[in-house]
Amino acid sequence: MILIKLAISSLYNRRASALLTLFTIAISVMLLLSIERVRVDAKSSFSNTISGTDLIVGARTGDIQLLLSSVFRIGHANNGVSWQSYQYIKQQRGVKWTIPLSLGDSHKGQAVLGTSVDYFQHYKFAKKQSLSFSQGQPFRHLNEVVLGAQVAENLGYSLGDSIVISHGMGNTSFHHHDDNPFTVVGILNATGTPVDKTLHIPLAAIEQIHNTNHTSHEHEHEHEHEHEHEHEHEHEHEHEHEHEHEHEQHDDLIGEPKQITAFLIGFDSPLYTLQVRRNINQFKDEALLAIMPGVTLRELWEMLTIVEKILLLFSMVVVLVSLLGMLTTLLASLNQRRRELAILRSVGARPWHLFALISIESLLTTFWGCLVGCGLFYLLMSLAAGYLQSHAGITITIAMLSGYELMLIGAIMAAGFIVGLIPATRAYFYSLSDGMSIKI
Amino acid sequence: MITLTDLVFKWQKQQSNPTLAIAALEIAKGEHVFLHGPSGCGxxxxxxxxxxxNRPTSGCLSIFGCELSKLSNSKRDAFRADHIGYIFQNFNLLPYLSPLENVTLGCQFSKQRQKKALVNSMTLNQEAARLLNALGLSEQFHLQNVANLSIGQQQRVAAARAFIGSPELIIADEPTSALDTGNRQAFIKLLFEQAKAANSTLIFVSHDESLQPLFNRNIDLIALQEQLS
Incomplete structure (x- = not known):
C-alpha cells in the first residue's frame, strides 16, 4: 500500500518524463488496437460482401478471378456463360432462384450491372441482409436504373435524373450515347459492399446498349425498336388492370442475350450445393466454373494475410520501441534516485521493497498508458469510421474491446512489467551495495 | 546495551589491513555518545x-541482546526497521512527500515502530505532528513542500522521522555539518531532549570536535582502533 503511494508520488514528482513515457505507450497501444480493429473489420466487411448465395457460376477461370469479377467488379471476365447453359442450369432440381449478372459497362467509372428484378429480392450481404431502397423502387422498364448509395452520393444523382450509360469500362469510353438515357427510379441504402458503387439496369438494356453501339444502322433500328417498346409499355400500362402482365414485363426486362457474365444461384436447401457444383464444373456443353462464395472469399483473404501480418508486425515494433523508451527513462532516472533508495533503506525498506517500488512504477506507467491508449483508440476510430466506410468500404464497429484486443493489452502490460524488472533488479542491487551511504 | 567484541571488517576477504578493527566497545542504554575521527578512519x-x-567479517556485534553479526540479511533489515532511527548529513528527505509523510515513513516498514508511535497519539499523523512541534517545526510547515524548507527545518523533519516509534538506537551521521554554529547547538539540545523522552541511545558522529563537550561520552575512533594493535 505504502509502496503504491510512494510510486505514485514519485512518478508525480517526475511527471514530465513519466507523462512522455506514458504517451509513447498510449500511442503505441492506440496504433496496435487500431490496426487490429481495422484488420478484423476489414475482414468481416470483406466476407460480408455477399451472403445467402450458394453458388456463383461463370466461365471457367480461377475461383478468385470469378469472385473478383462477379462480386467485386475487379478485372474482366473474358468469357461469359451462354444463355442456353444458364437456362439449362436454372431448371435443375433444387434451384430456388438465379440472378443473371452482366458486367463490363460503366458510367463515369462506376460499374454498370445488368440483372433481373430478382436481384433486389435475393441478393444478400452481411448476415443475410437484403438490399433495401432509401428512395424509389426497382426498375420496371428498360430505360430505368437503380443506383447504389455511393453512386448517387458521389455523382449527385436523385430520383428522376437522366443518365447515359456507355459501353466498356473506364471514364473515357469510345462510345457515348447521349441519346440513350436511363431514368433513375431507385437508390439503394448503403451496404458497405461493391453494390454501393454499382448502377443496376435491366439485363435486356445491356444488350440494347451493345447492339446500338455496333453500327449506326443497327443503332437507328434499335432506336426505333425502342420506341416501339415504349409504345408497347404504355400500351401494357393501359391494360394493367385487366391483364396479368407481370410475366410479360419480366421477360421484357431480361430479354434473350447471347451470353451473360455470370449468375448467382440459391438452392432450396444448401445440401444441393455440392452436387450441383460438381455437375456445373463437369458441364459438357460449355467450360463453366461454379464457386461457393464463402469458401472463395476466405481463400482470397488468405492471400491478403501477408499485408495483414506486416501491419501487425509494424505495430508490434511500435509497442516494443515504446517499452524500450520506458526502460531508458527508468534506467536513466534510477541513477539520480540512488539517494532516494538509500533514504528508503534507512527507514527500514528491504531491498525487495525497492524492487517492488520500481516494478509498480513501470506497471502503473504501462497501465495508464494502455488506458489512455484505449481512449485515443476510440477517439481515432470514431473519427475515422465515416472515412473508412465511404473510401474503403470497411465498416468499423465501435464496440467494447474484444477478448483478443483485451489479450493484446494484457500482453503489453505483461511486457511492460517484464521490462520494468530490469531497472527493478538494478534498484535491488543498488540498495544492497550502496546501503545507506550514497557513493556518487 | 551495545557490545562489540574483537570486531573486524574487511570489504574483501583477501584484504590485508582491515577497514575496521575494534577490540572492545560497550555503549550503555540511554547513553549519548559522540563518535569522532578524521575522514577515512572507518x-x-x-x-x-x-x-x-553490512555484517562484520569476524567478531561479535550485539545490540540490546540481539546478535546482529549472526542474523541473516533480511533479519538485519527487519531489526533496523524496528529498532534503529537514522539521521543523515543532509538532503535526506524524500522530495515528493510532505514533512508529515516523511516522518511517518519510518512506521510504514515496521509494525513495531507503528505500534510504539501510537502509544503517544491516536494516529500516526498526530504523532508525527507532535514530534515536529517538539523539534521546533510549527504546524504551518507540516504539509508544505519539503523543498521549500530551510536546511535547518529539513534536518528537524529528518530527526522526527528517526524518533518516531521511539527506536532504541538513534544514529546521527554528521547531522549538523550543514548547520551554522548557533543552530547546531540548538539542534543537538533538541536531539537530547527527544532521546531522553524516548529513552534512546544516541550515537552522534561528527568530525567537529567543538561539539564534544555537549555529550556525556565521546569515543575517538582512531584511538579505539589503536587499542587492538
Missing part, C-alpha cells in the same frame, strides 16, 4: 555495521 563503516547494512 566512521561510516562502523555505522553501516551498527545499522545492520
Amino acid at each position: 566512521k561510516s563503516t562502523l555505522l553501516s555495521l551498527l545499522a545492520g547494512i
Whole structure:
C-alpha cells in the first residue's frame, strides 16, 4: 500500500518524463488496437460482401478471378456463360432462384450491372441482409436504373435524373450515347459492399446498349425498336388492370442475350450445393466454373494475410520501441534516485521493497498508458469510421474491446512489467551495495 | 546495551589491513555518545555495521541482546526497521512527500515502530505532528513542500522521522555539518531532549570536535582502533 503511494508520488514528482513515457505507450497501444480493429473489420466487411448465395457460376477461370469479377467488379471476365447453359442450369432440381449478372459497362467509372428484378429480392450481404431502397423502387422498364448509395452520393444523382450509360469500362469510353438515357427510379441504402458503387439496369438494356453501339444502322433500328417498346409499355400500362402482365414485363426486362457474365444461384436447401457444383464444373456443353462464395472469399483473404501480418508486425515494433523508451527513462532516472533508495533503506525498506517500488512504477506507467491508449483508440476510430466506410468500404464497429484486443493489452502490460524488472533488479542491487551511504 | 567484541571488517576477504578493527566497545542504554575521527578512519563503516547494512567479517556485534553479526540479511533489515532511527548529513528527505509523510515513513516498514508511535497519539499523523512541534517545526510547515524548507527545518523533519516509534538506537551521521554554529547547538539540545523522552541511545558522529563537550561520552575512533594493535 505504502509502496503504491510512494510510486505514485514519485512518478508525480517526475511527471514530465513519466507523462512522455506514458504517451509513447498510449500511442503505441492506440496504433496496435487500431490496426487490429481495422484488420478484423476489414475482414468481416470483406466476407460480408455477399451472403445467402450458394453458388456463383461463370466461365471457367480461377475461383478468385470469378469472385473478383462477379462480386467485386475487379478485372474482366473474358468469357461469359451462354444463355442456353444458364437456362439449362436454372431448371435443375433444387434451384430456388438465379440472378443473371452482366458486367463490363460503366458510367463515369462506376460499374454498370445488368440483372433481373430478382436481384433486389435475393441478393444478400452481411448476415443475410437484403438490399433495401432509401428512395424509389426497382426498375420496371428498360430505360430505368437503380443506383447504389455511393453512386448517387458521389455523382449527385436523385430520383428522376437522366443518365447515359456507355459501353466498356473506364471514364473515357469510345462510345457515348447521349441519346440513350436511363431514368433513375431507385437508390439503394448503403451496404458497405461493391453494390454501393454499382448502377443496376435491366439485363435486356445491356444488350440494347451493345447492339446500338455496333453500327449506326443497327443503332437507328434499335432506336426505333425502342420506341416501339415504349409504345408497347404504355400500351401494357393501359391494360394493367385487366391483364396479368407481370410475366410479360419480366421477360421484357431480361430479354434473350447471347451470353451473360455470370449468375448467382440459391438452392432450396444448401445440401444441393455440392452436387450441383460438381455437375456445373463437369458441364459438357460449355467450360463453366461454379464457386461457393464463402469458401472463395476466405481463400482470397488468405492471400491478403501477408499485408495483414506486416501491419501487425509494424505495430508490434511500435509497442516494443515504446517499452524500450520506458526502460531508458527508468534506467536513466534510477541513477539520480540512488539517494532516494538509500533514504528508503534507512527507514527500514528491504531491498525487495525497492524492487517492488520500481516494478509498480513501470506497471502503473504501462497501465495508464494502455488506458489512455484505449481512449485515443476510440477517439481515432470514431473519427475515422465515416472515412473508412465511404473510401474503403470497411465498416468499423465501435464496440467494447474484444477478448483478443483485451489479450493484446494484457500482453503489453505483461511486457511492460517484464521490462520494468530490469531497472527493478538494478534498484535491488543498488540498495544492497550502496546501503545507506550514497557513493556518487 | 551495545557490545562489540574483537570486531573486524574487511570489504574483501583477501584484504590485508582491515577497514575496521575494534577490540572492545560497550555503549550503555540511554547513553549519548559522540563518535569522532578524521575522514577515512572507518566512521561510516562502523555505522553501516551498527545499522545492520553490512555484517562484520569476524567478531561479535550485539545490540540490546540481539546478535546482529549472526542474523541473516533480511533479519538485519527487519531489526533496523524496528529498532534503529537514522539521521543523515543532509538532503535526506524524500522530495515528493510532505514533512508529515516523511516522518511517518519510518512506521510504514515496521509494525513495531507503528505500534510504539501510537502509544503517544491516536494516529500516526498526530504523532508525527507532535514530534515536529517538539523539534521546533510549527504546524504551518507540516504539509508544505519539503523543498521549500530551510536546511535547518529539513534536518528537524529528518530527526522526527528517526524518533518516531521511539527506536532504541538513534544514529546521527554528521547531522549538523550543514548547520551554522548557533543552530547546531540548538539542534543537538533538541536531539537530547527527544532521546531522553524516548529513552534512546544516541550515537552522534561528527568530525567537529567543538561539539564534544555537549555529550556525556565521546569515543575517538582512531584511538579505539589503536587499542587492538
